[in-house]
Amino acid sequence: MSVAHDPHYGPWTIEEVLALGEDRGERRELMGEALLMSPAPGTKHQRASSRLWHLLEAAAEAAEAPVEVLEAVNVVLPDGLFIPDIAVVDAAAAAEDPVTYDAETVLLVVEIVSPSSSGRRTDRLLKPPYYAEAGIEHLWRLELEPVPALIVSELENGRYVERTVAQAGRTTLVEKPFPVKLDPGALVRQSR
Numbered sequence: 001m002s003v004a005h006d007p008h009y010g011p012w013t014i015e016e017v018l019a020l021g022e023d024r025g026e027r028r029e030l031m032g033e034a035l036l037m038s039p040a041p042g043t044k045h046q047r048a049s050s051r052l053w054h055l056l057e058a059a060a061e062a063a064e065a066p067v068e069v070l071e072a073v074n075v076v077l078p079d080g081l082f083i084p085d086i087a088v089v090d091a092a093a094a095a096e097d098p099v100t101y102d103a104e105t106v107l108l109v110v111e112i113v114s115p116s117s118s119g120r121r122t123d124r125l126l127k128p129p130y131y132a133e134a135g136i137e138h139l140w141r142l143e144l145e146p147v148p149a150l151i152v153s154e155l156e157n158g159r160y161v162e163r164t165v166a167q168a169g170r171t172t173l174v175e176k177p178f179p180v181k182l183d184p185g186a187l188v189r190q191s192r
Contacts (some may be wrong), residue, residue, distance in 0.1 A: 010027050010035060014071035018074070018099065024066040027072070030081040033127065038119060041085075044144055048083050052110060052142065056088060059180035067107060067177075071127065076100045077102040078181050080178045082127060086110035088138075088177060103134030107177050110140040128153075128160050150174075174175035 011033030017126040020028055041049070049071060057069045059161055067088050075082050081100070086109070093105035109131055113123045123141065132155055139160050141151045148168040153160035153178065166172035168185030 063178035082108035
């Protein structure tokens with residue numbers, strides 16, 4: 001049996017993207033009116049995301065920060081809809097169990113750089129200005145290649161400024177938005 005459908009080529013709205021429903025096999029994001037689709041992340045990416053989530057969750061709890069640490073949630077921006085790998089959101093906003101989070105409720109976004117050339121371009125160059133325009137105070141970018149490194153940036157005068165670069169093999173203390181110690185190399189190391 002085939003199902004007839006009306007193909008939609010754009011422009012896209014946030015409502016239309018959300019109406020596509022959940023798909024665990026790919027992420028659907030909106031940049032302006034353009035739909036971006038990317039496949040599910042690979043093993044190294046997922047390993048890093050899971051481990052970083054655990055570190056952030058423990059650090060937030062230790063600091064008694066009124067936040068929740070979430071993976072792959074919809075963040076509504078002034079001109080788009082992104083799904084950061086990790087988002088630290090206001091606990092009161094998370095208590096409402098929303099499908100989307102307004103940028104004002106997001107304290108930190110983490111992007112783990114995709115291995116494809118288009119993914120690298122998107123994570124490094126295209127997404128940061130959108131997050132900055134939305135006023136998200138902290139942006140962390142985890143580079144996996146050639147060696148793991150975490151670039152910690154903070155919003156200043158409407159742009160992100162690098163504050164710390166954590167290198168693999170060295171434990172680094174990141175002070176904001178709450179103190180957390182990490183070694184980017186340990187985030188991707190295969191379990192024994």
